[in-house]
Amino acid sequence: MEVDGINWGPSNGYEIKDYQLSPSSWNRYEECPRKYWLSRQGLPKKIGMPIVIGNAVHNSVEDICNVDISDRNPSEKDWLPKLSSEILSNHWQLQKDIFFETSRRSSWKKKSYTKAKEGLDKALLMLLSQAKIIDIDLPEITIGMWNKVRDIILANEGTLNSECGKLMGRLDLLLKDVDEQDNEIGWIVVDLKTGRPPKGSLSKTVNRQLRFYRDLLMLINPNHPPIRTEGWYTSNQTMHEATGLSVIEDAFSAWKSIELTENPFQATPEEFSCGFCEWKAWCPKWLVAIHDDTLNRHKTFSDEVVTLINFDEEEGLASFKIMLPDGTDGELRASEKSFGAFLSNQPLDQLKELQNNGYDGPLFLGSTRIDGKIRHLGDWSEILPWNPLLKSIR
Structure with a gap:
């Protein structure tokens, strides 16, 4: 749903430039340039329930806003809960299909549908409040009331591209x-x-993400009216305005830094960036940082690079030898430490598959739970080949 008169820039910025800067790529690059470089290599991505919930809610809001209700009675009630449930159910199934087609995934949580439903309902109530329709339950919302919401929507899920193709952002609303x-x-x-x-x-x-959208919209619509930018948090139905100077000049400067090279970008290991990085199985710098105490070892959960000693796939039991970095490029040497582990669900299936495929190299163990001398690997964990990436594969 888009209103005429708003310029979104070229329909596909990648037709102009080989790479673009978005708020997420900018954040990822600043967290750790190597993390950004790895994210652009086409490696298998992880998926979890927060992504499923977010996608289902966003896509449902888009579809609800696009439904044509022009031929319906303005006084009709009880239509919105039914419509939103049908649309959410459809998107939930689509997201479930994507989830199980993804090799790196956590456990599927059926109960999360309730959280998605609550998030969608709250998003609709926030839209209604913006149209000055408040304190009315969704079953009581009439077609006429929703038409007031549609009147204030200029676009949903619109993609902005700068005329030069360097900057890109996707607006929810x-x-x-x-x-x-x-x-x-x-x-x-x-x-x-x-x-x-x-x-x-x-x-x-x-704050910078929201200002990026605001400023990119201003850049390609020079005759724009005053523009504000807000983050709407559905969990507690709060709206937070982002304020500050334009980020466009900084964004163009950042764009110059993210062009992919054959050799990896510099790694900047830190607790936050490494703790939430999904590319550690391909990053030798993370392992070095763990063993030279740049990064702290956590007492409850730990990532390891190991070799397999024994594996009983029927019982879900394995023993591993901890490996140490030998240099800075991912080469390994054996330590004197080993541990046993109970495996279930995804990591058990992953190790079985690796064994069946004849893989006998070092392994990356993600999120092993420490219980004395024993480790536990379940739905929160994963087992991948240790495969330091030293040249671009794009």
Whole structure:
């Protein structure tokens, strides 16, 4: 759903440039350049329930906003809960199919559908409140009321591309900003957030993300009205405005830094960036940082690079020898330490598959739970070949 008169830039920025800067790629590069470089190599990605919930809610909001209700009675009630449930159920199944087609995944949690339903309902209530329709339960929302919501929606799920093709951003919602008399006074860029809301102000990265959307929209629409940008957190139905100077100049500077090279970008190991990195099985610098104490070892959960000593696939039991870095490029040497582990679900299946395929090299164990001298690997864990990437494979 897009209103005429708004310029979104070229339909496909990749037709102009081989690579683009988005808020997520910018954040990833700043966290760790190597992390960004690895994310662009076409390696298998991880998926978990937060991604499923977020995608299902976002896609459902888009579809609901696009439904044509022009031929329906303005006084009709009880239509919105039924419609939203049908649309969410469809997207939930689509996301489930994608989930089980993804090799790196956590456990499927059927109960998370309730969380997605709550998130969608709250997103709809936030949209209604923006149209000044408040304190009315969804079954009581009439077609006429929803038409007021549609009147303030300029676009949903729109993709912005700078004319030069270097910058790209995807807007969840672009709304009319109206005053108390319902006069349009500008635009509001809205980013729906299904994750944890901020305790106070927006984080620096989220604030910059929202300003990126705002400023890119301004860049390609020079005759724009006043524009505000907000993060809408569905979990507690709060709206947080992002304020600050334009990020466009910094964004163009960052674009120059992210062009892929044959050799890996520099790694900058830190607790946060490494703790939430899904590419450690391909990054030798992380392993060095663990063993030279740049990174702390956690007492409850630990990632390891190991070799397999024994494996009983029927019992789900294995023993591993911990490997140490030998240099900085992923070569290994054996330590004197080993441990036994109980395996179940995904990591058990992964190790079985590796064994069946004849793989006998070193392994990356993600998120082993430490219990004395024993480790546990379950749905929260994974087992991958240790495969340090030293040249681009794109």
